[in-house]
Amino acid sequence: MDLQCFLCCRAALLLLLMPCGLYCMSVHILNEGPMYVIPGSSLVLEARIELGPLERISLVTWEREPESGVGSGKEILATCPGSGSKCAGKRPNVHGNMQHQKTTLQINGYSSTDSGVYAVMVTDQRGVNTTAHCIVRMYEAVHHVSVSINVSHSSLICGEAWGTDPHFSWLYERVAISQAVGTVSKDGTTLFVTRKPFCGHFTCVVSNKLGYSSASFSAAPCETEGRGTTAAVVCLVLLLLLVGGVLAFLLWRRHRQNRRGQWLHEHLDEAI
Numbered sequence: 001m002d003l004q005c006f007l008c009c010r011a012a013l014l015l016l017l018m019p020c021g022l023y024c025m026s027v028h029i030l031n032e033g034p035m036y037v038i039p040g041s042s043l044v045l046e047a048r049i050e051l052g053p054l055e056r057i058s059l060v061t062w063e064r065e066p067e068s069g070v071g072s073g074k075e076i077l078a079t080c081p082g083s084g085s086k087c088a089g090k091r092p093n094v095h096g097n098m099q100h101q102k103t104t105l106q107i108n109g110y111s112s113t114d115s116g117v118y119a120v121m122v123t124d125q126r127g128v129n130t131t132a133h134c135i136v137r138m139y140e141a142v143h144h145v146s147v148s149i150n151v152s153h154s155s156l157i158c159g160e161a162w163g164t165d166p167h168f169s170w171l172y173e174r175v176a177i178s179q180a181v182g183t184v185s186k187d188g189t190t191l192f193v194t195r196k197p198f199c200g201h202f203t204c205v206v207s208n209k210l211g212y213s214s215a216s217f218s219a220a221p222c223e224t225e226g227r228g229t230t231a232a233v234v235c236l237v238l239l240l241l242l243v244g245g246v247l248a249f250l251l252w253r254r255h256r257q258n259r260r261g262q263w264l265h266e267h268l269d270e271a272i
């Protein structure tokens with residue numbers, strides 16, 4: 001083996017040992033999609049670019065297109081020429097930045113029209129493009145909460161239409177569900193009612209970062225408590241009547257004794 005071949009083999013080996021070849025540009029967006037952004041707040045997307053040893057970034061472009069294919073098509077939001085530069089935003093509320101191998105896009109005052117598929121496209125000095133995508137949607141308030149009953153399984157099911165990241169909780173007669181009333185499924189949407197009899201008012205509250213909404217289910221009124229109260233009222237009335245009667249009787253007797261005393265007195269006087 002001569003020296004030339006040895007060097008050649010070493011160079012080949014080095015190339016093989018490198019994570020990728022000489023050209024291996026890649027880009028990925030660090031935010032996990034889909035992202036949900038509250039209207040009026042800021043959207044910040046961050047992307048990392050990996051380069052091969054012979055590659056240089058010549059252009060980074062941030063763009064967006066509608067998620068469902070309808071609408072105005074692709075829109076360029078910002079372009080950044082090479083590394084260490086400010087990017088040119090296409091609108092006053094859009095800012096881009098490019099530092100080392102990291103690029104960011106910031107949109108202030110997010111609105112529904114800013115939703116879509118965001119793409120960052122990196123072009124190297126040879127004009128080769130690499131792209132990464134991230135879906136961005138608007139954070140929606142809780143909508144249309146409803147409660148339905150599954151009679152055969154003594155359970156109540158809470159539904160919600162299209163709010164983002166809904167959290168479900170349950171109330172029974174306006175207090176949090178206790179073990180005596182029932183158990184809630186892991187995702188919170190179903191309440192298995194163990195209380196016997198199945199009666200009273202159940203409420204499902206659905207909340208997220210923008211607020212909450214609720215719906216109720218009214219089973220038959222709880223009889224036992226109703227009967228108890230009625231019985232107590234009847235007892236009280238009877239007791240009052242009894243006391244009244246006894247008092248009236250005592251007064252009447254006293255009155256009669258008084259009159260009799262008077263009569264005896266008068267007749268005795270006459271006799272004397």
Ligand SMILES: *[C@@H]1O[C@H](CO)[C@@H](O)[C@H](O)[C@H]1NC(C)=O
Nearest residue numbers: 149150151152153154155190
């Ligand atoms: C009631 O719940 C059970 C168990 O989750 C389910 O199999 C059944 O289909 C439900 N019935 C109705 C009418 O939704």
